[in-house]
Amino acid sequence: MxxxxxxxxxxxxxxxxxxxxxxxxxxxxxxxxxxxxxxxxxxxxxxxxxxxxxxxxxxxxxxxxxxxxxxxxxxxxxxxxxxxxxxxxxxxxxxxxxxxQWVGANTQEENLPARRVLEKLGLSPQAVIYGAIAKDVSPLENGSLAWNELSDLKRKKQWVYDLYVKNGAVFPYECYYLLPASPELFAEDELETWSFFENEDATRVVIVKRDIKTAHYLHAIYPWEDLMDQPGLWETIASAHRKLCREVGEDALIWMDFTKDQALSLPENHQFDLPSPWMLYGTGRTKAEKGA
Missing domain, CATH: 3.40.630.30 (Gcn5-related N-acetyltransferase (GNAT))
Structure with a gap:
């Protein structure tokens, strides 16, 4: 043939x-x-x-x-x-x-044949993440005040640099799509449309942005493991979710990318659907060219 x-x-x-x-x-x-x-x-x-x-x-x-x-x-x-x-x-x-500059792929952690193919192609594992979806996070609220929204673009840029760019950490750029951070990933016009909410002592931030796949999503990004220890975090996410639902005129969903430790920290009454975790594989241009 x-x-x-x-x-x-x-x-x-x-x-x-x-x-x-x-x-x-x-x-x-x-x-x-x-x-x-x-x-x-x-x-x-x-x-x-x-x-x-x-x-x-x-x-x-x-x-x-x-x-x-x-x-x-x-x-x-x-x-x-x-x-x-x-x-x-x-x-x-x-x-x-x-x-x-970088090529990657996602596959479920349990899909061993697909993982072997990706590794054979020279792609290396870079993250294991649950793409968690919820219709409501109000059971996680405890009555604390929501966090303060940032309007200063310079402050937004400092947060993404400190959390992601400086160490090349994986960033949830869209629902389903995580990418290793670089300055090019955070264009100013996009940062202007993303909402950043900072806690009272400015030691934590949650990034909230909108996405549309088959439904409207509030994509909330929180990179620390202390999901249940930060007063006001869930109030902030819930408030942003209610706002999105009002603006789109329908019930939007909440998407968060959890590490295994974050998923384990959730209480029994959480509303998130936690399917099998996904693994991100990838390689940069220089490594790919050396392997060619």
Missing amino acids: EKTIRVLGLEDLPYMEAMQTGIEDDYVTRIFERLVTTDQDRLFGLFLDDHLASVCGYSIFAKHYAILGRIRSDIRYRGKDLATALTSQVMDEAFKLPDI
């Missing part, structure tokens, strides 16, 4: 629809048009003769980061390492873009 790999376009939708992936109502098929027509996304296909056997793509964030994903294989062609070969080429294609 002749094997070819190429970028997919709108005309390839019938090939995608003909794949037997074993996934019912696959969202990749539903959003295929967006994936092949936007500047942020690219979708590649591996063909055996005239059959689409595997797909993989990347999405670009903050101009300098590429996240691999949408990996699918036709069950009739599995066991041939096609997905590994395709993902390797897609990673190479991402690094051909002059602005891309």
Whole structure:
């Protein structure tokens, strides 16, 4: 069989629809048009003769980061390492873009085969995070005063530098997408739209921003382990959530990215859904080029 790999376009939708992936109502098929027509996304296909056997793509964030994903294989062609070969080429294609400095991927911690593929490609684990979702956090409130919102852009920049940029910590840039911090990740126009709430003695901050996936989300970011020991933290998040619900005219969800220790610190009456944790893998341009 002749094997070819190429970028997919709108005309390839019938090939995608003909794949037997074993996934019912696959969202990749539903959003295929967006994936092949936007500047942020690219979708590649591996063909055996005239059959689409595997797909993989990347999405670009903050101009300098590429996240691999949408990996699918036709069950009739599995066991041939096609997905590994395709993902390797897609990673190479991402690094051909002059602005891309880091390429990564997410997979569930329990998905050992996927983790082995990513490690084989030279990606190293960088974080293990629960993508936790709640409809309501009011049971965690204790009547404390909410924190003070910052309006000073310079102060916002100092917080993200101290917490993330200085040590290259992983930052939850969007729901589902964590990225290793760099100055490029925190553009001033974005920081202006994010809300920062500081506690009374200015030793803690919670960052709140809005996101839309299949629903409206209040994305709350708190990087310390003392979730239950900071008076006013949950009042601040709950207040911002109520405000978002009023503005969008529907029940928005709350998304927080928890470490394992943060998840363990939650009391029994918490409202968060804690699915299997996700692992972030990645590599920078210099390391990737040395391995090439």
